[in-house]
Each structure stands twice: as structure tokens, then as C-alpha cells.
Amino acid sequence: MTAVSVQGVRKVFNAGRNDEVVALSDVDLTVESGQFVSLIGPSGCGKSTLLRLIADLTAPTAGSVTVAGKPARRARLDQEYGIAFQQAGLFDWRTVRRNVELPLELRKIPRQRRRERADEMLALVGLSDFAAHYPAQLSGGMQQRVAIARALAVHPKLLLMDEPFGALDEMTRERLQAELLAVCAKTETSTVFVTHSIPEAVFLSDLVVVMSARPGRITDVIPVDLGPRTEATRQSAGFFTAVTKVRKALRGTPTAVTADT
């Protein structure tokens, strides 16, 4: 089953004006069910635009996007995906539990069921003890975990994340990466994840999609086959090989892609 299919996508902002930007050109991308795919590339190469096209927050100028076999718009209306951005985007006046409940409220899920689901998601991200707290009482890392719990609350098949750990310190970031993988595995969620960090992309992903700017294109798709991730993965030879491969791809050096890294 294909989670996301992007075919021949082109995205032009301000078409025909003197500030026209070709943000994406000739973009094809397939994310299979259960896959974790990262988008990496220089600033302005169109990573966020590609994610927003998948989420139907913006429309392609040409080409097509399907999510779970449906046009992106239908998938959005059916809430086929959850979304999390760099800023956790929590509502300060709602408790942690009620923040996680929000997408369930929008879906008109009954109160009792909402509460159960929110508590289940908070347990998954290790925040059961903080359900009655307000966002301002939590650290940045904890807030981001709430945002992930909220994105997963509707049990989406697909999670779209735009630098969700970008504002966090390295230790918190690494811990959340491991937690995210565990949660995605447990819930069998496919993920498209935008990042600027090569080690983060390699640690998390089955596929690292490398993009270049002006116009934004996919220049490389690098499979990362490191098996189940543990903290030891970050010190393994395979990890360093994959990091080097992505770094070379980002520099525009041709890479020999093999299945064993």
C-alpha cells in the first residue's frame, strides 16, 4: 500500500510576476506504508512546500498528489494524516490532555472516548503524569511530545512533520527521535519528516530524500538499512557510512547507492 504518491509535481509561487519563484520542479516521490522518509536539503529548496502539498495546505501548479490512494484534498477532509511543526503550537489555555483531545473534538468523538484516546496517546509519549498541566508548565521537549501525541490522536496512517525537533537541545532531540520511532512502529504510521540535520535524517529514516534549490528538485533518494535503531546505532560503522553518503549527496557529489547502508 502506498501512503503518499507525488507525481510530476511543480509548484510556482507568484506566477507571472517579477517575484515568481519555482519552488518545486519535476518532483516524484513515493512513500510506502509504514516507511519513514526524511526530506533534507539547503534552505529554500522546497522541503516545507512539498510537505504542505502532501497536506493539501497548498495546491500544486502541475502534477498530482495522493495520500492513502486518495487525492490530497479528500485525504485532508478525511483527516488521513496528523501534522506537527517546529513550534509545538499548543493552546496555552487548554490543559495538555485537552490539547491532545482537540482533533478528536473536531471529529465529534464523544467525550469519554476522547479522554481515553488522549490518555492513551499521552502514555505513549510518556506524559501521563502531565495530563492536567498547562503547556507553559512543560519544557520545550515535553511540549513537542504533546504535539506528537496530538498529531497521533486520530490514529492517522500518515504523520507529516516539519522540523519538529529543530528548536530542541541535542540530548532532548536524540531522546525524542528514539521515542518517535518507537511510537511510529507501535502505531504502524508512515512518516514524512523535514529536517536540516543529516544524523537525524539517517537515524530516523528508511529513505533520505535529498533536495537541491532553484528550482527545488529531488536529486537523490538514499535507502538507509540499519535495522531496528538503538542508541548503539549512532556509533555504528553503517551509520557513519550513511551520514557520509547523505553529506556527499547534499554537496552534489554522485553517490553509489547500495542496499546495505
Ligand SMILES: Nc1ncnc2c1ncn2[C@@H]1O[C@H](COP(=O)(O)OP(=O)(O)OP(=O)(O)O)[C@@H](O)[C@H]1O
Ligand atoms: N507562500 C509563498 N509565497 C511565495 N514564495 C514562497 C511561499 N512559500 C515558499 N516560497 C518560496 O518557495 C521556496 C521554497 O520554500 P520552502 O519554505 O518550501 O523551503 P524549505 O526548503 O522548507 O526552506 P527552509 O529549510 O529554509 O525551511 C523559497 O524560495 C520560498 O521563498
